[in-house]
Amino acid sequence: MTLMDNRIHFASAPVSLSRRRFVQGLAAAAATGLTIQFRLAEGQPVPDLPAMIKRNPNLNAWVRIAPDGAVTVFTGRVEIGQGCLTAMLQIAAEELDVAPGRITLVSGDTAQTPDEGVTSGSFSMKLGGTALGHACADARGTLVRAAAEAWKVDASTLKVEDGSIIGPSGARMHYGEAASRVSLTRPVDPAARRKPASSQRIIGSSYPRVDIPAKVFGQPVFIHDLRPEGMLFGAIARPPAYAARVVSVDLAPIKAMPGVVEVVRDGSFLGVIARREEQARAAAEKLAAAARWDVGPALFAGKGVFEHLLNAPAEVKVIHETRGGALDVVSIRHKAEYRRAFQAHASIGASCALAQCADGKLTVWSHTQGPFSLRAHLAKALRTPEVSIRVIHAQGAGCYGHNGADDVALDAALLARAVAGRPVRVQWSHEEEMAWEPWGSAMIVRLEAGVAGDGRLTAWNHDVWSFPHSTRPGPSGGMEGCNLRSAWYLAEPLKASKPRDGALPNGAAGRNAVPIYAAASQRVTTHFLAEMPIRTSALRTLGGFFNAVSAEMFLDELAAMSGHDPVSFRLKNVRDERLVAVLSKAVEMSGWTPTPVSAGRKLAREMLGMGVGLSRYKNQDSYVAVVAEVSVDTASGAVRVLRMWSATDTGRSINPDGVINQIEGGMVQAASWTLLESGRFDVGIMKAVDYADYPIIDFTGSPKIQSALIDRPEMPPLGAGEGSQAPAGAAIANAIFAATGRRITEIPFTRERVLAALQA
Amino acid sequence: MTELFVNGRKVRVEVPPGTRLIYVLRNDLALNGPKLGCARGQCGACTIHLDGIAARSCQISIEAVQGRSITTLEGLGTPDRPHPVQAAFIAEQALQCGYCTNGMIMQAAALIAAKPSPSEAEVSAMMNANLCRCGCQPRVVRAVMKAAGRTL
Numbered sequence: 065m066t067l068m069d070n071r072i073h074f075a076s077a078p079v080s081l082s083r084r085r086f087v088q089g090l091a092a093a094a095a096t097g098l099t100i101q102f103r104l105a106e107g108q109p110v111p112d113l114p115a116m117i118k119r120n121p122n123l124n125a126w127v128r129i130a131p132d133g134a135v136t137v138f139t140g141r142v143e144i145g146q147g148c149l150t151a152m153l154q155i156a157a158e159e160l161d162v163a164p165g166r167i168t169l170v171s172g173d174t175a176q177t178p179d180e181g182v183t184s185g186s187f188s189m190k191l192g193g194t195a196l197g198h199a200c201a202d203a204r205g206t207l208v209r210a211a212a213e214a215w216k217v218d219a220s221t222l223k224v225e226d227g228s229i230i231g232p233s234g235a236r237m238h239y240g241e242a243a244s245r246v247s248l249t250r251p252v253d254p255a256a257r258r259k260p261a262s263s264q265r266i267i268g269s270s271y272p273r274v275d276i277p278a279k280v281f282g283q284p285v286f287i288h289d290l291r292p293e294g295m296l297f298g299a300i301a302r303p304p305a306y307a308a309r310v311v312s313v314d315l316a317p318i319k320a321m322p323g324v325v326e327v328v329r330d331g332s333f334l335g336v337i338a339r340r341e342e343q344a345r346a347a348a349e350k351l352a353a354a355a356r357w358d359v360g361p362a363l364f365a366g367k368g369v370f371e372h373l374l375n376a377p378a379e380v381k382v383i384h385e386t387r388g389g390a391l392d393v394v395s396i397r398h399k400a401e402y403r404r405a406f407q408a409h410a411s412i413g414a415s416c417a418l419a420q421c422a423d424g425k426l427t428v429w430s431h432t433q434g435p436f437s438l439r440a441h442l443a444k445a446l447r448t449p450e451v452s453i454r455v456i457h458a459q460g461a462g463c464y465g466h467n468g469a470d471d472v473a474l475d476a477a478l479l480a481r482a483v484a485g486r487p488v489r490v491q492w493s494h495e496e497e498m499a500w501e502p503w504g505s506a507m508i509v510r511l512e513a514g515v516a517g518d519g520r521l522t523a524w525n526h527d528v529w530s531f532p533h534s535t536r537p538g539p540s541g542g543m544e545g546c547n548l549r550s551a552w553y554l555a556e557p558l559k560a561s562k563p564r565d566g567a568l569p570n571g572a573a574g575r576n577a578v579p580i581y582a583a584a585s586q587r588v589t590t591h592f593l594a595e596m597p598i599r600t601s602a603l604r605t606l607g608g609f610f611n612a613v614s615a616e617m618f619l620d621e622l623a624a625m626s627g628h629d630p631v632s633f634r635l636k637n638v639r640d641e642r643l644v645a646v647l648s649k650a651v652e653m654s655g656w657t658p659t660p661v662s663a664g665r666k667l668a669r670e671m672l673g674m675g676v677g678l679s680r681y682k683n684q685d686s687y688v689a690v691v692a693e694v695s696v697d698t699a700s701g702a703v704r705v706l707r708m709w710s711a712t713d714t715g716r717s718i719n720p721d722g723v724i725n726q727i728e729g730g731m732v733q734a735a736s737w738t739l740l741e742s743g744r745f746d747v748g749i750m751k752a753v754d755y756a757d758y759p760i761i762d763f764t765g766s767p768k769i770q771s772a773l774i775d776r777p778e779m780p781p782l783g784a785g786e787g788s789q790a791p792a793g794a795a796i797a798n799a800i801f802a803a804t805g806r807r808i809t810e811i812p813f814t815r816e817r818v819l820a821a822l823q824a
Numbered sequence: 825m826t827e828l829f830v831n832g833r834k835v836r837v838e839v840p841p842g843t844r845l846i847y848v849l850r851n852d853l854a855l856n857g858p859k860l861g862c863a864r865g866q867c868g869a870c871t872i873h874l875d876g877i878a879a880r881s882c883q884i885s886i887e888a889v890q891g892r893s894i895t896t897l898e899g900l901g902t903p904d905r906p907h908p909v910q911a912a913f914i915a916e917q918a919l920q921c922g923y924c925t926n927g928m929i930m931q932a933a934a935l936i937a938a939k940p941s942p943s944e945a946e947v948s949a950m951m952n953a954n955l956c957r958c959g960c961q962p963r964v965v966r967a968v969m970k971a972a973g974r975t976l
């Protein structure tokens with residue numbers, strides 16, 4: 065069963081006719097590799113190995129060639145709906161000169177693939193792709209040299225055609241044969257050389273996503289589609305509050321319910337295993353209701369989260385500082401505060417896992433972003449050695465960060481232990497996911513800046529208050545504690561690892577808090593609250609979205625105060641050419657002629673406005689500018705995003721259509737965050753648990769989008785999957801500001817908040 | 825024993841009374857098309873066709889579909905004979921994770937059958953109760969328009 069051992073083979077992937085022709089064209093282009101230099105010449109300085117290869121140095125950890133020439137490549141990165149596997153396949157096909165359809169790709173399996181940590185933070189192409197590309201280039205060069213030696217010719221005279229090496233007289237040697245003459249079981253060669261961008265044919269093409277046809281025809285793709293022989297269904301009985309613990313519970317009546325095979329109690333962890341999925345859910349609900357719970361203390365001592373953020377003990381740290389300009393000898397000095405609610409991942413499909421305990425071994429199928437870290441934390445929770453656990457990645461619904469994927473794997477494992485030998489699948493309910501997954505942190509940002517008479521920023525201070533943004537399971541041998549939720553509820557509970565804030569340059573609470581604008585004097589301070597009454601973790605971009613949105617809102621206020629339009633004010637203060645390029649492109653596409661925003665203007669019934677957001681994700685990845693056009697109904701407070709334009713520079717893009725898909729998806733998601741999403745909680749638990757209570761954007765709410773990609777084939781690839789959220793949110797916020805002359809300072813911009821700001 | 829008519833075939837299942845159709849399709853009949861999303865009729869991931877009309881299989885009990893014709897994504901088209909909406913979703917790469925895709929395609933296919941040449945605004949309106957968290961709405965609209973063009 066290919067899905068169960070996670071060997072992904074795309075040779076037979078069905079594609080539509082026009083696509084197929086396109087693909088064959090590409091395959092033909094790839095099939096004849098150009099003659100290129102495989103290895104740096106002696107004496108040339110040897111570059112540093114890619115980071116992921118340093119972690120997994122053996123060549124055969126990345127590429128294997130079977131005696132019959134079959135090619136298998138391995139990646140520790142996993143598919144989370146971002147097109148990662150397709151891009152990896154493109155990279156391997158390009159560097160190996162093998163048609164993509166003939167390559168088998170194995171992804172995210174602790175028994176088979178390299179350990180690349182967690183697939184997150186837009187690192188896949190930058191780190192994983194760079195490593196795989198280097199390893200494949202090494203393999204190709206090695207095989208070609210083996211043939212050259214056999215034929216006693218110069219390697220540079222040889223070509224490769226779809227996995228066959230072609231000699232000067234037309235002699236052919238397929239990769240399998242060449243591989244039998246050399247060993248790929250050796251460290252990757254730092255001097256191996258990848259193809260220059262100018263001779264790449266598959267990298268840089270919009271190769272169709274290899275996983276899409278199966279998803280369109282209902283073939284088994286998802287973890288939810290695994291149905292091994294004898295599988296049972298599990299469900300968890302959830303406490304009424306996060307701090308709640310079981311006082312007493314009678315399991316007997318639940319055991320007697322239809323279809324129930326086993327009821328599990330370990331401290332306050334309560335679960336049910338049943339023959340049918342709906343029977344397991346019904347029994348778990350009954351069990352939760354039947355238990356007597358001590359609900360524990362109230363969240364935030366019954367106060368609001370923002371009050372808590374500002375007043376609870378925090379680690380205060382200046383994470384970035386430059387000196388030069390002054391705040392007081394300026395023509396304009398301005399201060400503002402912005403707030404964002406808790407926001408959820410809210411996947412369409414709730415988290416799911418399948419676990420089986422057999423012969424002292426535990427196998428877990430999971431849509432985790434970090435199979436090796438999950439294994440490490442499962443071992444802690446189950447008090448069993450890591451070697452007895454295998455985690456195999458299988459796809460889930462899009463996760464957008466750290467949702468319940470890892471937690472549900474422990475739930476399934478705890479239940480599977482109770483019915484040894486039988487596989488148990490657990491899929492959380494949507495309500496369970498919303499209440500029990502880690503949320504994106506509520507945040508506060510305060511900004512203060514000075515502008516000189518010529519419109520240049522002199523000083524810029526950014527303070528951010530935040531809960532943790534990364535409480536994922538960590539690597540083996542890493543921090544103390546266990547970050548799988550149910551471990552905290554066991555009879556012998558484990559503690560969560562002590563959360564730490566991520567340091568720059570990536571940053572977590574402080575991600576994107578360093579301004580992209582050239583104020584001489586800059587200071588960024590994080591106020592990090594490690595204690596989190598509502599558990600928080602990575603939501604796509606971590607703190608980056610809100611830090612950058614706040615800064616962009618603030619910048620437009622400064623522009624308005626100094627009589628500048630938003631674009632010329634940015635141009636005055638931005639130094640990076642690539643930022644200028646995306647800004648100019650997005651503005652040009654939108655046809656917008658920006659004018660200075662007049663604050664507090666007279667209201668009409670419907671007001672239209674355009675605004676811009678500019679960002680460089682993590683100050684080191686993709687450059688993205690977004691222009692948005694909104695209409696504001698001043699009677700109801702309703703905001704509609706009518707259209708958006710984006711321009712992106714992601715360096716060398718492996719798959720341009722894949723990048724655009726991510727960028728535009730991120731813009732729609734950001735519109736949803738910005739206008740609609742807010743986690744409502746009561747004294748003990750999140751209450752916004754269905755789509756009525758936690759609405760997300762729909763079709764009529766989604767803007768029309770036009771996007772441009774500024775390709776820079778000569779530049780290294782930059783992370784793109786999270787590049788557009790902040791500029792999109794900022795563009796919407798600034799368009800509302802331009803339309804109405806009023807600033808709404810708390811995200812989401814609900815009708816009530818918009819009305820309140822208009823009436824103020 | 826309950827008899828169902830699924831994707832043109834008669835099948836028999838033995839399930840407790842009142843069982844929701846989604847569980848029968850996925851777990852008893854091993855169909856992968858319909859997905860379990862919210863289980864509350866709010867997201868559309870579980871959409872199927874009931875006598876050609878889009879319906880949410882998480883909201884329908886097994887008794888309610890007696891004698892009616894059920895079509896799932898698997899029955900809509902195949903790689904060799906894709907439904908125009910399926911072909912258009914591939915051509916437009918109109919998804920990311922693909923968890924909502926079943927519902928999108930089934931809803932769109934029913935929409936086009938009822939209204940062969942919808943305007944873009946009509947497509948948005950008629951797809952509105954199908955949710956996509958990956959933000960693929962603009963692409964889905966493009967794919968549906970493309971499919972509608974083909975069926976004209």
Ligand code: FES
Pocket residue numbers: 859860861862863864865866867868869870871880881882883
């Ligand atoms: S699962 Fe049926 S509508 Fe959401």
Ligand code: FES
Pocket residue numbers: 145412462919920921922923924925955956957958959960
């Ligand atoms: S493609 Fe992921 S939910 Fe729609």
